[in-house]
Amino acid sequence: MTTKQQIRVTVNGTPYVREVEARLTLADFLRHELHLGGTHVGCEHGICGACTILIDGRSARSCLTLAVQADGASITTVEGLRNRETGHLHPIQQSFVDAHGLQCGFCTPGFMMTTLELLNENPSPSDDEIKEALGGNLCRCTGYQGILDSVRLAASRLRTAQDA
């Protein structure tokens, strides 16, 4: 169990080389080794979706992924959303703020990462498509209505930005 393996990952554009135990989850690696605490862990069984990140553009549960499985991958976490140059929030983040898409905010990074994947693939999702995409993320506070509004708003803003 103490055997360590070397992994190379790119997280939010920054390359890392680290020695990790084979059993270390990707969530723990991101949170406690790279100190990217925005990826939250709610159930550790892949149900709640709070720990959702993008691995090579695809959403994944970082609680069910081992760090060694991410060797060679490019990972995006919530910390990668904000524009580093300007400090501005990503349109998805800003939409969650503007449309009251969060309360406690613990599940929110997972929802936003799922939304990022959805809108990358489908810039004009219907409500049913939004619900289908977000069906694997649990929120205990909002009752989802503000989240649905946030995703609609984000989609519209991203489309406008693309048209501009």
Add this chain to the structure above:
Amino acid sequence: MRPLMAIEIPTRPDQLPTTAPRFVGKAVKRIEDPALVSGTVEFIDNLSLPGMLHCAILRSPHPHARIVSIDTTAALSLEGVEAVLTGDDVARWCAPGITAPEGWGNYCMAVGKVRFVGEPVVAVAAASRYIAEDALELVQVEYELLPPVANPDEAMAPGAPLVFEDRGTNVIQSRSYTWGDIDRVFAEADRVVSRKFRWNRVGANPTETFGCICQWDLADNSLTCRGAYQTPRFMALGRAASLKLPANKVKVISHAQGGGFGGKGGPRGTDIAALLSRKTNGRPVKYIEDRIEYLLAGGGQSWDRYYEAALAVKADGTVTGFRVRLVDDQGAGAEGYGTISAAKPLAAFTGNYRIEAAFYDMTLVATNRAPTYPYRGYGPPPHNLVLESLMDIAARELAVDPAELRRRNYIRPEQFPYTVPSGNEYDSGNYAAVHDRVLEMADYQALRKAQAKARAEGRLVGIGVVSTVEPGVFDWNAYATVGVPGVGVPEGVKVAVDILGNVTVAVGFNLQGQGQFTVAAQVVADYLGVDMNSVRVATASTDVAMPHFGQGGSRLGVAVSGAILGACDKLRQTFSRVVAHLMHAEPEQVELIDGRLQLKHAPEHGMSVAEVAGVMLARSDLLPPGVEPCPEATYVWTAPNRNLPDDQGRCRSYLTAANATHVVQVEIDRDTGQVTIPAYFIVDDCGTRLNPASVEGQLQGGVAQGVGAALYEEYVYDAQCQPLVSTFVDYLVPTIHEVPMTTKDHLVTPSPVAPLGAKGCGEGAIHTTPAALLCAINDALSPLGREILETPASPHRLWKVLHGPCA
């Protein structure tokens, strides 16, 4: 000496010292959110301290067993393990937790025997959580199994095994309340409708579980606890008692929480981490509860209830009496204040109705299920389900429309303030207007027509129309007759203006999701005439914070507003003295308006709040005698005009009474028992809406939890008291697919007695939604002559009702 001036708390937004409120009453963006969406908020598991160890807990696999022996030798010798904690340490160092009623508490870990699956038995502190969990696998525990007490019937049977031998009984508490001439109204009733109901255990399940980092200072013999604490001062007092420390030697630092909904705070986990720190010479010890631990034994399991209830009804539909017998399965003891939630319905026992007499008999029983804790609503959700279901049944028997039956019985607007038979006083409201508005919005007649058409097609479509009162701004006096004597719930703040006019509000609680930091900033910004982004809201640790309670009891938005308004009024009075002195006037001649203290008769002469603060901090030579160089004020608010209860529990308890009517349409799939919710309408009245967007969020979130409780969520135990639910695969929190997107509107009847006229609004929807859904389901079933009186009305349970023998 100057006489103390009275502190005035505005009960309307237009009484704020501003031309027009810029923030109060507006759906302003929340100040909490930019950090939350950036992932930079310091939830407790994001914090590490130097030298920190990690705790893992071995939990009992048995519901009831004597501990014969524990062997931790192998665990202790594992590399990276620093300490092991067992019941022997706990018996030496601790007291059992404080409970209500007293004497039904456990130690933080099992001492001698285990009383429920999931009870801590051994804990390890190690260099990482991974190693700590490895070590647990090396611990050997030998148990001698005892017969489990699986449910209240078993618990109260003669010769039943005892959960707490020293108590001599499994009945924690049993008492009844009689309000009015209950026997007469039932004798004189034209019709009595009665049923038995079963509400199965549900729970809070915030997405963040409990976590803490505890550090024992061995030199000072004091303790610091950082963590996800909902009621920090309460937690500090409890830990001082259980860990045998003076209360001022326990400091609780509350971190932002990923939801709470009651029971957030982990007293057992805190004590265990604290003792491990003590055993490791004061190294900080982190304990993060995982989801399995939460589901087995965490805070927030609630309302494991068996009801027998009856309504007395006249032929014209007037409801005259309501009789309820409750048996509540509290699980293994009374440690989590789940017990007293049986008394919360006293604050609104007869709901929205002019019911003249009522009777309540409650029996709280200990079993070998996990102990119960508060969950959002704290008792009324099952109680309202019982009352509202009986209203529907009465309507069916009288062949009156269920909405119409309710309307006939509502308390009338001119009757406020209205004292209900169980003693509480409702401050204000207009129930018929709310009712009419939602029926209009839902086009109720069209819904009924569509239902008739669907029924003709053989479909099972139902409509629920349910009204509830939400007691807001909890007070301890509501619980005095069940073991928590006291009147008043202090909530304190400090408002500080700096030399540049920025304002800091120090509060005793931290973020949990409801948006109270935003409300605090809205109120202080409008009062002092500054921008919201000039306001910072900060959490004070318990050693320096003013008396406070924090989130709980649909109270904090109102309470923190009251505290801020009080502190701001003190500032206004002090600032007026400074300005009067500088301008050779009397303080009474100075007014505060839009952030400026000016002479009433010559408003061109005045100073900004920042200028006054600057003078106070930097020019003591200019201050009037007796004024401190301190542009800061504290104020501790508690609800006005509360009183002690009489022997039947009657008192003015909760300050405000919000109300709502929900209209919901459901359809049941005959083949699967699955319920869908095609339409859901809400009209509520919680007085002044301090932040309308946050109010809507509270409503919609409460609907979601109500959907869960009514249709999906259940802590299932088998006949041997083994929990069958231990992950989110089994405990079904509703997803975006199950929760209806509701259509909402509201009326505003400001509270005449609460700060800014706002009423507590955090729990109303979970008070209403389960009842509305069950009423709608039974409406759908009624043509079949079948009914379901048990929650959750899950697909398998409904399928059995549909396809089983007729009752």
